[in-house]
Amino acid sequence: MSTPSSATQTPHLIRKKVIAGNWKMNKTAAEGVTLTKELLDEIGRETSVDVVICPPFTALASVGQALEGQAVKLGAQNMHPEKNGAFTGEISAEMLRTLYVTHVILGHSERRQYFGETDALVNKKVLAALANELRPSLCVGETLAEREGGKTLDVVRTQTEVALAGVKPEQLTSVIIAYEPVWAIGTGKVATTAQAQEVHAFIRSLLVSLYGAALAAKVRILYGGSMKPANAPELLAQPDIDGGLIGGASLESRSFVELVKAAKAAM
Numbered sequence: 001m002s003t004p005s006s007a008t009q010t011p012h013l014i015r016k017k018v019i020a021g022n023w024k025m026n027k028t029a030a031e032g033v034t035l036t037k038e039l040l041d042e043i044g045r046e047t048s049v050d051v052v053i054c055p056p057f058t059a060l061a062s063v064g065q066a067l068e069g070q071a072v073k074l075g076a077q078n079m080h081p082e083k084n085g086a087f088t089g090e091i092s093a094e095m096l097r098t099l100y101v102t103h104v105i106l107g108h109s110e111r112r113q114y115f116g117e118t119d120a121l122v123n124k125k126v127l128a129a130l131a132n133e134l135r136p137s138l139c140v141g142e143t144l145a146e147r148e149g150g151k152t153l154d155v156v157r158t159q160t161e162v163a164l165a166g167v168k169p170e171q172l173t174s175v176i177i178a179y180e181p182v183w184a185i186g187t188g189k190v191a192t193t194a195q196a197q198e199v200h201a202f203i204r205s206l207l208v209s210l211y212g213a214a215l216a217a218k219v220r221i222l223y224g225g226s227m228k229p230a231n232a233p234e235l236l237a238q239p240d241i242d243g244g245l246i247g248g249a250s251l252e253s254r255s256f257v258e259l260v261k262a263a264k265a266a267m
């Protein structure tokens with residue numbers, strides 16, 4: 001009988017689950033604080049799951065204040081790779097750090113699709129985030145046409161390998177990877193658990209080839225795309241699905257709290 005690899009052996013002991021809310025372009029600062037307070041009432045002391053909320057830039061300061069002294073972490077949705085300069089409309093890692101931001105979503109498919117972000121740009125952002133002690137949540141995932149064309153694993157391989165170029169082994173466990181099939185985002189079409197687990201295991205195998213099994217076993221790989229309380233338990237029970245990056249269901253406290261509880265139950 002073969003011995004299970006360290007990547008599949010008791011993953012919950014190696015990797016704490018993460019539930020991250022990507023609010024996208026929703027919530028004013030005041031609305032964000034209201035939602036945050038509702039979340040804190042229920043999960044403010046939750047430490048068995050890493051909980052991150054990612055409001056728009058304009059709500060970071062006030063939501064950050066509401067989070068002071070709490071276990072829930074603050075994330076941004078994007079960042080410019082340069083330190084400062086003539087980049088109208090952009091925000092640097094240092095600016096985020098001064099707002100007590102600890103995490104940043106990078107390479108989201110909406111950034112790639114609507115704002116022309118390339119793998120090379122995402123790589124610069126990942127390196128800049130790490131240099132500033134921000135934890136990148138690197139998003140990868142295929143479009144429907146790519147899946148139907150049998151290109152899913154090739155696309156995910158290129159996105160992952162290019163984005164991680166130059167990331168040092170000692171930085172790797174600060175990186176969270178989010179597999180978000182583009183066709184499942186905001187569509188209500190969730191990937192089947194088998195489809196998601198296949199890609200998650202593939203991403204982990206890429207990490208094994210780039211960094212070795214011991215480090216690869218420590219990286220959290222989240223699923224994103226129409227994750228809801230109803231489908232989360234099955235997804236979160238998969239050996240390589242270490243949490244969720246949640247869009248729609250993070251905008252309402254009840255569903256987000258239920259997702260955090262589902263992650264806790266899956267540990």
Ligand code: 13P
Nearest residue numbers: 022185186225226247248
């Ligand atoms: P939905 O959960 O709304 O499908 O969005 C997923 C997502 O894009 C999170 O980053």
